[in-house]
Amino acid sequence: MITITEIEAIPVRLDIRPLSEPLGIAPYVTTYTEFYDMERVLIRLDTDSDITGWGEMRSTLSTDSTKAIIETDIADKLIDEPVSAVESLPERFDSFQYFDIDPFLGGVEMAMWDAWGQYLEQPLYNLLGGKVRETVDVSFCLGVLEPAESREHARTALEHGFDVLKTKAGRDWRQDVKRIVAMHDEVDGQLEFRLDPNEGWTTEEAVRVAASLEDEGIYLQYLEQPLRIDNFGSFKRLRERLRTPIAANEDMYFRHNLLELVKRDAIDAGVIDMVPAGGLQAAKRLASIADDAGISLSHHCAFDLGIKSAALAHLVATTPAINLPPDSVYYAWDEHIIEEPFDLSDGTLPIPEAPGLGITVDESNVEKYRIDR
Template identity: 30%
Template sequence: MRITDLVVHHRRVPLRMPYSSVIRGTVDEAHVTLVELVLEDGSSAWGEAVSMPAVTGETPGSVVAALNGPLRAAVVGRRTEDLEETCDRVERSILGNGGAKAGVDIALHDAFARGLGTPLFRALGGGHGTMETSITVGLGTPDEMAQRANELVKDGFTALKLKVGHAIAHDVQRVEAVRQAVGPDIRLRLDANQGWTAKESVRAVRLLEDRGADIELIEQPVAARDLRGLRFVRERVSTPVVADESVLTPQDALEIVRQEAADILSIKVQKSGGVRGVLRIISIAEAAGLTCMIGCSLETEISITAAASVVAARTAVTHVDLDAPLWLGASPVRGGVSYRGPVLELPDAPGLGVSGVLPEPSA
């Protein structure tokens, strides 16, 4: 089946509540760029491209420009059956631009699995399509974060990711307030989003360890390029250290392994160019004896379905953080993953199980 066109759909989607973190500040809407590959039989395959300026250097405008320019030229006229060769063309068509490439890569994988008549997670080797996700508690005061955490636990969530990365004293207060609110049985993960120095990270994590906060992991405590600092932290704390913004490409993953800088690699389809990129990083982690956590930015069901399909297919992904659609006030997507509290369910339909997108609301 040949690809006859690439169409970009951009939406601004209000969030259910403001989302706050060190790396992006506070936002109240998501910029959603959906990629439609039109096939010669008139059907469509779907992808999604997310801009993360502080991580990949992309903006909504640059994503759209890349999609309408070199990425469109790389795929129009290609056959959906030629997945690997077409993904190579996408990779070579433009330097960097992981989010824009992810939009095309996801759509190519959707088209490929649709052609096989099977869900993407099964096409990748997965046997079942359910998993449990953590959910993020955005940065706020200790009382605000504790209240939100308590609400999420009442909704059935057993793993919470707490945004930290400000002054250590305040961050410790935030974590302790949440732990007191939710009790000892809820798993707490911390994400500092590069907000601490290496020495600050050691001091903060050790303090929490000594006070019995029982933190499951600490994600990206130091600057993305500071692998020496990441290793410095890993060697001095008991809590597992996760590399997130430090690992965008398979080459990044190899360097983290070489420097023994992290215990866990955090992967995202949007920062690594799509499904193929994260599968390559997972293979590197497996060869090195590491595990992976799969996460997300502010994304719709399209991107999250692709990420969850990878989880279903690869046992090295031991931590799931795919809560983004739960933040959206109203999704523009028809189909894809669904949620029952913390349980994410993949559709038993060909490809991503996405039937289309809603029309853009009138101004």
């Protein structure tokens, strides 16, 4: 039996390709900040069988804090334990009642699945129930830009085979409407659009944006998390006032919120993320709830690198309930931490066929970009 011998958290920082370059998106502007680069935490899980599993996460804590939690609180419970215990991982941390351990477990669980699949010589999709699709269509993501500049990038997305474009919302909802109208006009309606204010609007602003777009004959694929989390009643009232589908994202990061939104009949779609959910199994449980409720699902992107993008491919390939293209910005990386980077230039993410996650980590690049030396 293969057992865990060491768990290491490795923070890295990579630059995002600038807007001036093909498929570049930096600075990626949102309502609260702008990104030129992104920090991620890679998780290396070594075993007594000379097999190494890899996971990946983004943390809202400092990288030092994230590293400490993974290498102490989590590692202390998993060293010398079998990798096959991946399915019982959450139960081992039931005592963490006053701290949200799920995002850290999400990254570690990914590494356990990778190692377990390598040991069994099976691609992860076989361990998750088998493929229901051969490739994964993804959504192009774009930050806040002026309408004229947004037009150019919408055209680029269409020319590269993307069918859906997600854009962040800014601080002026009128400008958001102008940008969507401009992009819709540029591609002659051949792209679907998602608009994401990151909880930044009031109900009145959300109504004005969606109604203004509806008046222009533009119906978003969905309006993503326009209101703050735990605001179930307002979501329900917003959905009742609009024809535009309403989606929740940040609400999906907290246990039972999806179930509560379903009970209130408050959303049309959900945007889940396997890492804050607690892992691939937790993401599948959310998918089951959504499927039973008839709610469509997509998957969030937090500037994922190749490890999590591989996990995403396996998750979506084996989960029919994730019926909308997941978000991705993978096309915007110039440098990579896997030896054979994915090519998303045609708007699709391939599903790796090698055992485990199906990728080989480029450890020299990991050392090049790590930030904890």
